[in-house]
Amino acid sequence: MHFEYNDKTTTLAKKLSAFMEKHVYPIEQSYTQSFLNSPTPWKTPAIIDELKEEARAQGLWNLFLPEEYLPYGAGLSNLEYAPLCEIMGRVPFSSEIFNCSAPDTGNMEVLAKYGSDTQKATWLEPLLEGRIRSGFAMTEPDVASSDATNIETSIEKKQDSYVINGHKWYTSGAMNEDCKIMIVMGKTDPTAPRHKQQSQILVPMDTPGVTVRRPMAAMGYLDEPVGHAEILFDNVTVPAENIILGEGRGFEIAQGRLGPGRIHHCMRLIGCAQRALDMACQRVNQREAFGKPLAKQQSVRESVAQMHCDVEQARLLTLKAADQMDRHGNKVAKDLIAAIKIVAPAMACKVIDEAIQMHGALGTSQDTPLAGMYAYARTIRLADGPDQVHMMQLGKSLIEKQQEAK
Template sequence: MEFDYSPKVKDLQQRVQRFMDEHVYPNEKAYKEELEANTQAGKRWSPLQTIEKLKPKAKAAGLWNLFLPVDSAHASGYDGAGLTNLEYAPLAEIMGRVVWASEVFNCSAPDTGNMETLARYGSEEIKAKWLKPLLEGEIRSAFAMTEPEVASSDATNICTRIEKQGDHYVVNGHKWWISGAADPRCKVFITMGKTDPEAPKHSQQSMIVVPADAPGIRIVRPLNVMGYDDAPHGHVEMYFDKVKVPAGNILLGEGRGFEIAQGRLGPGRIHHCMRLIGQAERALELMCRRSLSRTAFGKTVAQQTVTQERIAEARCKIDMARLLTLKAAWMMDVAGNKVARTEIAMIKVVAPTMACQVIDWAMQVHGGGGMCDDFPLANAYAHARTLRFADGPDEVHRNAIAKWELGKYGAYGKDAEAAVTRGA
C-alpha cells in the first residue's frame, strides 16, 4: 500500500481545501441564520439557498460528484472525477469538517449510495429517469430500509411487503429514520422489503425504486437526534400504503436485496468514516485553540496535564483511524468490497467511536460553550453518535469481525458473512 497521495489527489486536496476556505467556512453563520429565518417563516423544510448558491461554484471548479468510483462512473455513463476509494478518502475528510459541506459537492448521503446503486443495478430507463438528475444535483433521494416494529440491525426481520400484481408491484410497510425524505427535493426512494416470505432467509428481500409522488406514500413526522432534526434534510417516519410501482422498477430481480445492500452499504460505510475523521480533526483543532485561549487556576487550559493527555490521545486515535480507513479503501479498490469486508467492518466500529471521544474531549475543553450551538461541537457529536447505529450498529460489526477471526481457526466464517449483511 502506497502511503503518499498522487499528484492528482494532492491537487484535488488543495482545490477542495481552497473551496472550503473561500466558500464553506465563511458561510457557516449564514447557514444557521437562514435555517432560523426559515423556521420563523414556517419554511423549515425548504432548501437552504446558502448551500444552493455554492453548488454551481463547486461544479464550475470541477469539484462535483467526486465520490463516484470508476466502475460506477462507467456504468452511469457519467465521468465524474473517476476516483478510486483511496483517492476520494482525503477529499471526503476535508468536506467532513463541516457537517453540511458534502452536499455542496453533490457528495452527501444518502444520495451517494443511491447513485452508486442505480448506476450498478438500475435499468437504462431507471438511470435516465432518476440517476441523471441525481448526478446533476437537480433532485435528491432517500433509502427506505429501517423499520420501527422490528430490530432492523438484523435485516432479515424487515417486514415491508413488495407483492407482484400483474405488471406492477404493490408496496406496504412502515419505515423510520429515512434520511432525506423530508426534503422537498426528494423525488425517489430505494425501498427494501420482502417479495417472498417463504424463500430462503437471505432470498426473501428485494429492492425497488419508488417515485416519491406515488399515491399511498405518507410522511408521518420528522425525527430528531438529540434535539437536531437536520432540516431541511430530515429523518422521517413514513408509511407505504398500497403504493403501486411498475414491475420494471425492481432492481436486479426478486430476492436480490441483500446482494444490493452489500454493494450499496460498503462504500456508504467508508464514506461516513472518511467524513468523521474530518469532524474529529476539526474538533481537535478547536480544542487546541480554545485550551490556549483560556486560563484556569493560574495556567492556560492547554497547560493542564489532563488537557495535554487528551490532545495527545486524540492525535493518536485520529491518525490510527485514518490509516485503517485508507487501508479499507485500498482493499476495496484492489480486491473488491467482499474481500475488504473485515476492514470495512473494523473502520465502521473504530471511526464513529473515535469521533465521539475526540469531540467529547473538545466539548469538555470548551466548558459550557461546548454544549451550545455557538460552536459546531454539539451538532458534530450528535452526528457522530448516530453513526454508531447507521449502516449497522457497532455490535453487529464487532460480532462479524470476531467470527471472521475465529473462522481462521475453525467454524463461524459463513455465519459472519451473513451477520454483516443483516447489520447493513
C-alpha cells in the same frame, strides 16, 4: 506501502480546501442557525444551490464515484477519495455542495451499478446533476432492522405492478423538498431462502399512498433541510420496471451499497474529529484557568495528545480499508470495513467529547459545531449497522479464518 497521497488527490485536496475556506466556513454558523423557527425548514437554502454551481464549475463534483462509473463521476478510487471526503466532513452539510452527500451517494451507486437503462435515465441522471435529491427507506420501527432479513414491508407483484405496504422510519433524505425518489427495501417472497426474500424498488415521493408522518430527530437534531422521515406505505402501486435488478436481490444490493457507504461515513467522521481537535488546540491557547493558560495544564496536554493518536489511528485504518477495497473488492475487504465502522464513530465520539469539555459551556452551545458533530458521530454508531453487529460479524470471520489456517 506508501503514506503519501498521489498527485491527483493532492491537487483536488488543495482545491477543495480552498473552496471550503472561501465559501463554506464563512457561512457555516448562519446556515445552521437559519433553520431555527424557519417556516420552510425542509427547503434547501439558495446559497447551497449557488455553491453547487460553483463547485461543479471547478470540477469538485461527484467525487465519490469511482472509475468504473465514468463518465458519471470523477473516476477516483476509494483511497483517492478518502482525504477529500474527510475535508468535506469538517462541515457535515458541505457534502451536498459537491453532490457527495448521503443518502444520495449510496442511491447513485446503486443505480449506477444495478439500475436498468430506464432507471438510470429517469433517476440517476438528475441525481448526478444535483437537480433532485433522494431517500433510502430500509429501517422499520417494529423490527430489529440491524438484521436486514427482519424487514417486514411487503412488495407484492400484481400483474404489471408492485403494491407496497409497510411502515418505515429514519428514511434519510425524505423530508427535503427536493427529494423526488426513494429506494425502498421490502419482501417480495417471505417463503424464499432467508437472504432471497428481500427486494429493492424505486418509489416516487408523490405516489398515492405514500404518507410522510413526521420528521425523526437524531439526538435532538432534525438535520434540516435533509431530515429523516417516518413514512407509511398504504397500497402504494408502482410499475413492475421499478424493481431494481430483480426480485430477491435486495440483500445483495444492500451489501453492495453499504460497503462504500460505511467507509464514507468513517471518512467524514475523521474530518469531524480532526476539526474538533484543531478547535480544541485553539481554545486551550485562548483560555486561562488557575493562573495559567489551559494549554499549560498537564491534563489538557495529555488529552490533546491522546486525541491526536486516536484520530491518526482511525485515519490509517480507514485508508487501509479503502486501499483493500480498491485492490481486492468490497467482499475481500469486509473485515477491514467492519473494523473501521467499529473504530471511527467511537473514536469521533470520544475526540469530539473531549473538545466539548475543553470548550466548557460554549462547546454544548449553538455557537460551535461541536454538539452537532457529536450527535452525528453518536448516531453513526447505529446507522449502517450498529457496533454490536459489526463486532459479531468481524469476530466470527476472524475465528473462522484461524480455524481454516490450521
